[in-house]
Amino acid sequence: MxxxxxxxxxxxxxxxxxxxxxxxxxxxxxxxxxxxxxxxxxxxxxxxxxxxxxxxxxxxxxxxxxxxxxxxxxxxxxxxxxxxxxxxxxxxxxxxxxxxxxxxxxxxxxxxxxxxxxYQTPFSVTALSSSGIESISDIPDGARIGFGPAGSTSDTYFPRMMDELGVNYERRNGGWSDLGGQLQDGLLDVIAFAAGIPVPAVSQLEVQTDVNIIEFTDEEQQTLLDAFPVAAFDIAADTYSTLEEPATSVAMWxxxxxxxxxxxxxxxxxxxxxxxxxxxxxxxxxxxxxxxxxxxxxxxxxxxxxxxxxxxxxxxxxxxxxxxxxxx
Incomplete structure (x- = not known):
C-alpha cells in the first residue's frame, strides 16, 4: 500500500x-x-x-x-x-x-x-525501586513477572521476548490494575507492560511508591528487533515522573x-x-x-x-x- x-x-x-x-x-x-x-x-x-x-x-x-x-x-x-x-x-x-x-x-x-x-504500544518493564532491579540483567532467576491479561499483546509477546533475552521467570496473568497492586504488595517482582503510554497503572504506582522503569540496552533492543515484528521506540522522559531521560524500548502498532x-x-x-x-x-x-x-x-x-x-x-x-x- x-x-x-x-x-x-x-x-x-x-x-x-x-x-x-x-x-x-x-x-x-x-x-x-x-x-x-x-x-x-x-x-x-x-x-x-x-x-x-x-x-x-x-x-x-x-x-x-x-x-x-x-x-x-x-x-x-x-x-x-x-x-x-x-x-x-x-x-x-x-x-x-x-x-x-x-x-x-x-x-x-x-x-x-x-x-x-x-498508536504504538511500547514494551516496558516496571519494578519497585526497593527491589534493586534496575535492568533486564538484574531480574533474578525465577522472578514472578506479571504479563497482563491472558491472550493480550503483552502476554503473547513479552514472555517470548524474555525468553529471547535469557530471563527465567514464573509467569503470572491478570488485569493491569490488579498486577500493579500485587507488585506494590510484594507478590510480584516485575510487571512487563505492553500498552499505550502513559500506562494508567504505572502512573498510579508512581504516585503511591517509588518505581524503576527499566529500559532495554542497545544490544537487547537489537535482539528484539531481529526476532519480533516490532520497531525501535523511545519512551519520552516526560511520560512518567520517574524518568529523567528517554527510555529505550520497542513498540508495535x-x-x-x-x-x-x-x-x-x-x-x-x-x-x-x-x-x-x-x-x-x-x-x-x-x-x-x-x-x-x-x-x-x-x-x-x-x-x-x-x-x-x-x-x-x-x-x-x-x-x-x-x-x-x-x-x-
Missing part, C-alpha cells in the same frame, strides 16, 4: 468533521455498538471507552467499551460479530488472520477489517478494527468522528497524538473496511489499492 498526504489536507482534518449527522444514509445502522478493549487500568480500556463515548454522542447512538482479554480476544469478538468494533496490535492481527490465534486455533479470522490507526459486515456508511461516520478532530482524541488519552491520517500506512496486515477506505480516500490524499479493501 502507498499513502500520500498533504499539509493542506491535514489542516482541514483538524478543523471539523467532514460530515454532519444528517449527511449519512443510516439504513441498517445498529442502534448500539460495543468496542472490545482490554482490562481496566490499561490504555486500551481508557482509550476505547473514550472513543466509544465520543462516537455514541456524535452519532446519537448507544456505545460503550467492553472489558476483554485484549487484542487476541478482540479479533475473535469482532470476527464473529459479538463486538462491532475492537482494538488490536498488528502482531495478533496477523496471527488471527493466519489461523493461529490461541483463542480459536485453526480459525482464520478474515471478517475483521481495519478502521483507523491508534495498534489499529481500531470493525466487523467487515457493518454498513459502510456507519463505519465511515465512525472514522470521521474519530479522525477529524485529533484534539478531542488527545483529551481522551495522550497516546492519541498518533491517531492521525498519516499513520494509516502502518497497516500492512488487515484489509480495510470499505467505509474506512472511503473516508481516507475522500478526505486525504491516501491511495488505498482495491485489493487491500474488503470485498475489493
Amino acid at each position: 502507498t499513502f500520500r498526504f498533504t499539509a493542506i489536507a491535514a489542516c482541514a482534518l483538524a478543523a471539523s468533521p467532514a460530515f454532519a449527522q444528517d449527511d449519512y444514509d443510516r439504513t441498517d445502522w445498529p442502534s448500539s455498538f460495543t468496542v472490545g478493549t482490554a482490562s481496566q487500568g490499561g490504555t486500551y480500556f481508557a482509550y476505547g471507552s473514550g472513543w466509544a463515548n465520543l462516537v455514541g454522542e456524535e452519532l446519537g447512538l448507544s456505545g460503550g467499551a467492553e472489558v476483554t482479554g485484549g487484542p487476541m480476544q478482540n479479533m475473535a469478538l469482532v470476527h464473529t460479530g459479538d463486538a462491532a468494533f475492537g482494538m488490536t496490535t498488528m502482531g495478533p492481527a496477523r496471527e488471527s488472520l493466519e489461523g493461529t490465534n490461541p483463542i480459536a486455533p485453526g480459525l482464520e479470522m478474515t471478517n475483521v477489517c481495519a478502521m483507523f490507526p491508534m 495498534n489499529f481500531a478494527v470493525a466487523n467487515c459486515d457493518l454498513p459502510a456508511s456507519f463505519v465511515e461516520a465512525v472514522v470521521d468522528t474519530v479522525m477529524s478532530d485529533n484534539a478531542r482524541m488527545v483529551n481522551i488519552h495522550r497516546a492519541a497524538e498518533s491517531t492521525t491520517p498519516e499513520n494509516a500506512d502502518k497497516n500492512t496486515v488487515l484489509p480495510w473496511h470499505p467505509g474506512a477506505a472511503a473516508w481516507f480516500r475522500e478526505n486525504t490524499d491516501a491511495e488505498i489499492p482495491d485489493d487491500m479493501v474488503h470485498g475489493g
